[in-house]
C-alpha cells in the first residue's frame with residue numbers, strides 16, 4: 181500500500197516540496213534527520229514562493245469570499 185502523502189500549504193493551499201530549516205535556512209530535498217538544528221526545524225516549502233508555510237508570501241487561501249472594497253484605479 182502506497183500512501184500518497186501530498187502536503188498542502190496551509191497558507192495558500194498550494195503543494196509543498198522539499199524542506200527548509202526555519203532556524204538556519206538550509207534547504208534539503210528530503211527531511212534530513214542528521215540536520216544540526218534538528219529535523220523538526222525543517223518544514224516543507226511552498227511550491228509557489230519556496231518559503232516555509234509560516235513565511236509563505238503567496239495569496240492566502242480564502243475560505244469565504246470577503247467583499248473587499250476595490251481601490252479606485
Ligand SMILES: [Zn+2]
Nearest residue numbers: 189192226236
Ligand atoms: Zn503557500
Ligand SMILES: [Zn+2]
Nearest residue numbers: 201203204217
Ligand atoms: Zn538548520
Ligand SMILES: [Zn+2]
Nearest residue numbers: 226229236238
Ligand atoms: Zn507560497
